[in-house]
Amino acid sequence: MPCAGVTAFHGLIARGGMDKGDALLVQGTGGVALFGLQFAAALGARAIVISSSDEKLARAKALGGSILINYRDTPDWDVALMKATDGAGASHILELGGPGTYDRSLRSVASGGKIIQIGVLTGFGPKPDLARLQWENADIIGVTVGSVEHFAAMNRFLTEHAIHPIIDRVYGFDEVPDAYAHLRSGSHFGKIVVKL
Numbered sequence: 001m002p003c004a005g006v007t008a009f010h011g012l013i014a015r016g017g018m019d020k021g022d023a024l025l026v027q028g029t030g031g032v033a034l035f036g037l038q039f040a041a042a043l044g045a046r047a048i049v050i051s052s053s054d055e056k057l058a059r060a061k062a063l064g065g066s067i068l069i070n071y072r073d074t075p076d077w078d079v080a081l082m083k084a085t086d087g088a089g090a091s092h093i094l095e096l097g098g099p100g101t102y103d104r105s106l107r108s109v110a111s112g113g114k115i116i117q118i119g120v121l122t123g124f125g126p127k128p129d130l131a132r133l134q135w136e137n138a139d140i141i142g143v144t145v146g147s148v149e150h151f152a153a154m155n156r157f158l159t160e161h162a163i164h165p166i167i168d169r170v171y172g173f174d175e176v177p178d179a180y181a182h183l184r185s186g187s188h189f190g191k192i193v194v195k196l
């Protein structure tokens with residue numbers, strides 16, 4: 001909650017102003033993405049989820065995802081997103097991939113939309129073509145986690161909307177190597193917990 005949750009809350013709500021009627025794109029079904037999806041569902045915003053797995057997309061649908069795209073089967077997911085939104089695009093994008101996703105995020109952003117720059121799942125140092133930002137009057141919001149105030153505000157929001165973080169699996173401290181191996185496999189959905 002103090003990292004993945006606060007990062008999504010800070011970018012999407014505290015600075016991004018996401019609200020009812022908006023359309024959020026989340027990339028994958030890891031910790032930051034699923035907090036974003038739950039926040040969007042609580043606010044009445046539309047959630048667009050891309051994932052490598054149809055099974056994970058089905059689980060994301062149960063959490064409120066409404067446009068579901070498998071990025072393995074559909075590498076041009078930005079084209080599919082534009083089609084599914086009738087050309088409108090996403091008003092908010094949790095940019096979690098970095099170099100491997102950034103250009104498609106720019107091609108998916110709605111007019112006046114916001115790209116919340118957070119992740120490095122495909123590496124560091126994206127070199128995006130920023131021209132589309134200008135054509136769409138769109139913004140980039142750079143985020144490093146958040147403040148104590150963001151944490152407190154997020155906790156109020158979680159309580160108000162009865163949101164429970166999605167926990168994939170809980171490990172004991174003596175199982176830490178297994179927890180890391182599970183994380184590395186990328187098969188998780190949400191957070192992996194190590195009990196101290």
Ligand SMILES: NC(=O)c1ccc[n+]([C@@H]2O[C@H](COP(=O)([O-])OP(=O)(O)OC[C@H]3O[C@@H](n4cnc5c(N)ncnc54)[C@H](OP(=O)(O)O)[C@@H]3O)[C@@H](O)[C@H]2O)c1
Pocket residue numbers: 003004007027028029030031032033050051052053056071096097100101117118119120121122143144145146186187188190
């Ligand atoms: N800026 C900050 O302050 C901050 C804070 C927290 C995290 N982060 C960064 O944000 C990113 C996400 O963190 P996390 O904790 O949510 O990670 P995570 O739980 O490990 O997320 C992993 C998931 O991301 C998805 N993914 C991987 N490659 C992808 C790609 N090319 N396109 C779309 N989805 C892809 C996969 O989902 P599927 O299996 O569904 O495909 C994978 O299971 C990381 O790079 C992390 O370092 C930054």
